[in-house]
Amino acid sequence: MSALSGWGQYPRVQAHLAQPRSPEALRALAQSGGTAIARGNGRAYGDSAINSACTIDLRAFNRMLQFCPDTGQLVAEAGVVLGDVIATFLPRGWFPYVTPGTKFVTLGGAVAADVHGKNHHKEGGFGTYVDWLDLLDHNGQVLRCSRSENPQLFQHTLGGMGLTGIIWRVALRLRPVSSGWIKQTRHVAGDISHAMALFEQAQDATYSVAWIDCLQRGPAMGRALVMLGEHAAPAELPAHLRATPFAPPKRRQFHMPITPPSWLLNTATVRAFNALYYWQGARGAGRALVDWDSYFYPLDAILGWNKIYGRRGFAQFQCVIPLAQAEAGLRALLAAIAAAGAGSFLAVLKRLGAQDSPLSFPMAGYTLALDFPVTAKTLALMQQLDAITCHHGGRIYLAKDSRMARDMFHQTEPRAAPFAQYRQATGAAGAWASAQSERLGL
Amino acid sequence: MSGSAVLILGAGSDMARALAHKYASAGHDIQLAARQVQRLAPDQADIALRHGVAVSLHEFDVLDLGAHPGFVQGLPSLPDIAICAVGLMGQQSESQTDMQKAALVMRSNFEGPACILGLLANAFEQRGHGVLVGIASVAGLRGRGSNYVYGASKAGFVAFLSGLRNRLARGPVHVLTVLPGFVNTKMTEGMALPQRLVAQPSDVAKAVFAATQKRRDVIYVKPVWRLIMAIICALPERVFKKTSL
Numbered sequence: 127m128s129a130l131s132g133w134g135q136y137p138r139v140q141a142h143l144a145q146p147r148s149p150e151a152l153r154a155l156a157q158s159g160g161t162a163i164a165r166g167n168g169r170a171y172g173d174s175a176i177n178s179a180c181t182i183d184l185r186a187f188n189r190m191l192q193f194c195p196d197t198g199q200l201v202a203e204a205g206v207v208l209g210d211v212i213a214t215f216l217p218r219g220w221f222p223y224v225t226p227g228t229k230f231v232t233l234g235g236a237v238a239a240d241v242h243g244k245n246h247h248k249e250g251g252f253g254t255y256v257d258w259l260d261l262l263d264h265n266g267q268v269l270r271c272s273r274s275e276n277p278q279l280f281q282h283t284l285g286g287m288g289l290t291g292i293i294w295r296v297a298l299r300l301r302p303v304s305s306g307w308i309k310q311t312r313h314v315a316g317d318i319s320h321a322m323a324l325f326e327q328a329q330d331a332t333y334s335v336a337w338i339d340c341l342q343r344g345p346a347m348g349r350a351l352v353m354l355g356e357h358a359a360p361a362e363l364p365a366h367l368r369a370t371p372f373a374p375p376k377r378r379q380f381h382m383p384i385t386p387p388s389w390l391l392n393t394a395t396v397r398a399f400n401a402l403y404y405w406q407g408a409r410g411a412g413r414a415l416v417d418w419d420s421y422f423y424p425l426d427a428i429l430g431w432n433k434i435y436g437r438r439g440f441a442q443f444q445c446v447i448p449l450a451q452a453e454a455g456l457r458a459l460l461a462a463i464a465a466a467g468a469g470s471f472l473a474v475l476k477r478l479g480a481q482d483s484p485l486s487f488p489m490a491g492y493t494l495a496l497d498f499p500v501t502a503k504t505l506a507l508m509q510q511l512d513a514i515t516c517h518h519g520g521r522i523y524l525a526k527d528s529r530m531a532r533d534m535f536h537q538t539e540p541r542a543a544p545f546a547q548y549r550q551a552t553g554a555a556g557a558w559a560s561a562q563s564e565r566l567g568l
Numbered sequence: 569m570s571g572s573a574v575l576i577l578g579a580g581s582d583m584a585r586a587l588a589h590k591y592a593s594a595g596h597d598i599q600l601a602a603r604q605v606q607r608l609a610p611d612q613a614d615i616a617l618r619h620g621v622a623v624s625l626h627e628f629d630v631l632d633l634g635a636h637p638g639f640v641q642g643l644p645s646l647p648d649i650a651i652c653a654v655g656l657m658g659q660q661s662e663s664q665t666d667m668q669k670a671a672l673v674m675r676s677n678f679e680g681p682a683c684i685l686g687l688l689a690n691a692f693e694q695r696g697h698g699v700l701v702g703i704a705s706v707a708g709l710r711g712r713g714s715n716y717v718y719g720a721s722k723a724g725f726v727a728f729l730s731g732l733r734n735r736l737a738r739g740p741v742h743v744l745t746v747l748p749g750f751v752n753t754k755m756t757e758g759m760a761l762p763q764r765l766v767a768q769p770s771d772v773a774k775a776v777f778a779a780t781q782k783r784r785d786v787i788y789v790k791p792v793w794r795l796i797m798a799i800i801c802a803l804p805e806r807v808f809k810k811t812s813l
Contacts, residue, residue, distance in 0.1 A: 145757065147582075147754055148607070188614075189610040189611060189613065189614035190613065190614050190617045190618060191610055191613045191614065191617075193617055194615060203610065210618075214617065214618045309604075441605075
């Protein structure tokens, strides 16, 4: 038994971690009789990938098996991390179609959470580019599933949080790119309505995301930097980069050497940081060329950045509010956050496109994500934010959740009951469970 | 040396896998040899895809001495570097009661590895170049009550490598002895080890790669082990015999 937690280091749960290395060992664990959950690189924030009786570490299954340069289809084991896919295939002109904000996620984790990126409004989620999966079920059978083969199981596994079985192999289509650079355009939005208007005008942009100052009240509430991006062609690069458009960016990685005391992070320091970030961003508004690593994974440069919130860990609140109620909902959320004076360094706003899935997070609307150090006060605030989300017809992202109440989940998720019924009917309910699924009653 | 082939014996272990990736990333073709070698097909595909090198699989049982010459003959080319990562820890409690099991540990860590490396050494010498790498163990530097069957077999291997190096020292063939200390692998899974003394398989791979480039003779992976083993080896026997290490 060891203490396991997600990326937020909250909650910490005593759990048995099994580390199978062979197919036989993995099959034996799948059929062991009790409940279990697969775990990848531990980048879900909360308790999605923890089962105290049996958590199965898939990281030894990290082999890439096949690549077709005609279609861009990569077949790989679920423990491969996205960063390895990029390291291997970007030099050959390929990049993942969809990437979350860290390259340290495994493919299995990305499928289980059906993660989205800055292009969801235009190109959909991670699952859109999954051609098929091999799923290991509780009978030790490997089921190939796709849109034509075992389609129900396929759909329930994309975004199914690992609750349908163990994702073993993934066939993922990659995007052809002609450089490792992104053309970024930065716009300054004075308030939330302006930020939303910028997103709506930018529906054709491949990538769009906004950093939002969540401590501003009054007329500047929701002031933001909206950043749009497109893959750059070699001709658009400065001369010295044109010959080697895929050359790896020179970046240094930092380790968080210590866990800083939690008093370091207070309203005053966050307010100062936000003001600086905003004014610096506003000054530098306009166009820039950014390497893929800095553009998609700014936080990956600081290894172990999750320690900045102190020993008690942190929780990320990420909700989506449907389009019709988005502005009212975002205003109510931001007002509550500013009133509590509990903002975080990086609050992110993003327009999501429509998606019809058994349990995946995205819906047409706006998603807001921000971190809070875990304290009694912030936990209470997050309950308040839950209520606002619920009131405006929104829902919470399970990959980020570590503390939502069961009632809240069922009020906001009419899909929960059919998903649970599907699990009952297929026998998955007795075999796969996480601390999160038990907390939420899924 | 880029493009030349590296043979990895006992290719199914975590350490061997890390070594294969390390050498492949430097452009070497890779020959993976193990029992039931087909189970390594995913690794073969993975190494070839990631690094763009040729990777071949070869059935190899270190205990089947009679098959060794045929195995060497059957390789696509005589490798430039041969790394023996074969090893069997066994359970000391079993090794001291069941002599069949003890013999298996000794044959797996000493007899088999020494014979195949001896064979390859002769072939390398005849060809005029080559590097032999034996993954031995710090356990081979002094027999301890908790682990002496394994330790003795590794001690035999250490002595064999040292003698082989001495024999070949005036020629072009080089011999490297690796004493990894604790490594986080399947072999040590579940053992309560002081984490500061534990290396990752990728650390071993990096150290071995650097050592073959610099033609080092004997390496430890974590430098602290050199100190630890110096102390352990310096203890007088009448003191040592009463310790429980």
